[in-house]
Amino acid sequence: MTLRESGARIARLGGVVTAVALLGVAAVYLRALKYTPVEATQGAAQKIFYIHVPAAWAGLMAFVVTGLLSILYLWLKDRRIDLAAAASAEVGVAFSFVILTTGPIWGKPIWGTWWTWDARLTSTLFLFLLFVGYIVLRGVLTDPGMRGRFSAVIGIMGMILVPFIHLTVYMFRTLHPAPIVLKPSRPSLPDDMLTTLMMSVAVFSVLYVGFLMLRYALGLLHEAHEEELADAS
C-alpha cells in the first residue's frame, strides 16, 4: 500500500472515530448538565470539571505517547513513528489549551482569581510551552531524518522533565484541589458525578484517538505529497 493510500484509509477511519467521540462529548455534556446533581458548595461552576479533568487526562496521555514513540523512533528509525509522535504532540497541545482555558474559567468564581502559580497549573503551562517548542522545532527543520531525531530528543527529555517541574512547583506552594478520584482510598465523589466523570474520560480518550488518527493521516498524506513532488522534479 502506498503512503497516500494508507493515509487516506487512516483519515477515513479517524474521521469515523472522531465523529463517534464528538457524539459522545455531546451526550456527556447532556448528562453532566441535566442528569448529574449540582455540587453543593460550588454550584454550576463545578460542571466544567467534566471537561477539564478528562481534557487533562487526554493531554497527559498524548504527551506520554509522544515520549514513548520518541524512544521507539530512535530504536527503529521508522519515519511513520516520528509522524505519529508529532501528531500526538500536536493533539496534546490542543488538549492542554483546553485545560489552560477551562481551568481559569472555573478558578475565577471558586478561587477568586483567574490564575494562580499552583503546582498543577504551572506544570501544565510549562508542558504546554515545551511542546509548543517541539512543534516550532519541527517547523524549522527541513531534513526529515534530522527532524525525527531532534524532536525525539525533545520528546524524551520532556518526559524526564515533567516530574521535576511538578516537584519544583509543588515545593514552591500549592492551592489546587487535592486528588479526589485517583487516591488510595475510595474516590470521594458521589456515584452520579463519578459515573459522569468516567464517561467523560472515556469519551475524551476516544476523541484523542480520533484526533491522533486524523493528524497522523495528514502527516502521511503530506509525506506522500512531498515524495510525489520530489519524483516529479
Next chain:
Amino acid sequence: MGATLRAAWHIAVKDIAIEWRTKTAFASGLVFAVLVLAVLFFSRDPTAVSAQDIAPGALWVTFTFAAMLGLNRAFLIERELKALDGILLTPAPPAAIFWGKFGANLAFVGAIEAISLPLFVLFYDVPIWLRFGELVLVIAMATIAFVAVGTLLSAMAVRTRYAELMLPLLLLPFLVPPLVGGVQLTARLLEGRPLSDLAGWLKLIGAFDVAFVTAAALLFQVVLDE
C-alpha cells in the same frame, strides 16, 4: 575511557583557546550580565520592595540569560566553515565531543558567574559572605544543570535556521527546576537559615543534575548522527 577523556580535554582546551584569543563572547556576555543586574535593580517600587528582596531572583535571572548567551556560542563556532564535520572526522568518539563542549561551556558560564557575583554584592548590598561555601555549591550545582541541558539543546538549535531564537525557546522550560531551586536556596542562604531548610531543594537540584547529565550525554550521540 582514558582516550575519550583525553579527546574531550583537547576539545575543551580548543574552545577555550578560541575564546581566549578574541574574548568577544566573554566580554559581551559579561557586559550583558552587568546590564541585566542593573536593569533588574529598577524593576521594583523602591518605597515598597527593598533591593535585597529581589536580589536572589535578579542573580538567577542574570545567570540564566548569561548562560544562554554562552551556550549559543558553543556550537555557532563549529558551524562556521563546517568545523563540526572536521571534529567528526577525527577518531574522537561522540561522547568526547559532548564532554569537551560541556567542559568548555562550564568554564565559560562559570567565569561569567564568578565575575558577576562580586558585582551583584556591590549593586544589591547582600551579605553573601555569611554562607559563602554553600552559595558556591548551589551555584555550581545549578550551573551544571544549565550547561548539561544547554550543551545538548544548543547542538540541535544551531543546526536550525533560527538558532538564536530556538535555543531559549527549547531551553527555558528545562531551566525551571534549577532556576527556582537556585532562587529559593539563595534567598535562604542570604537570610542565614539553617541547613535543614536547604535539604529539599538541594536534593531536587542534585537529582536534576544526575538525571539530565546522564540523559544529555546519552542523547548527544543521536543529535550528531548523520
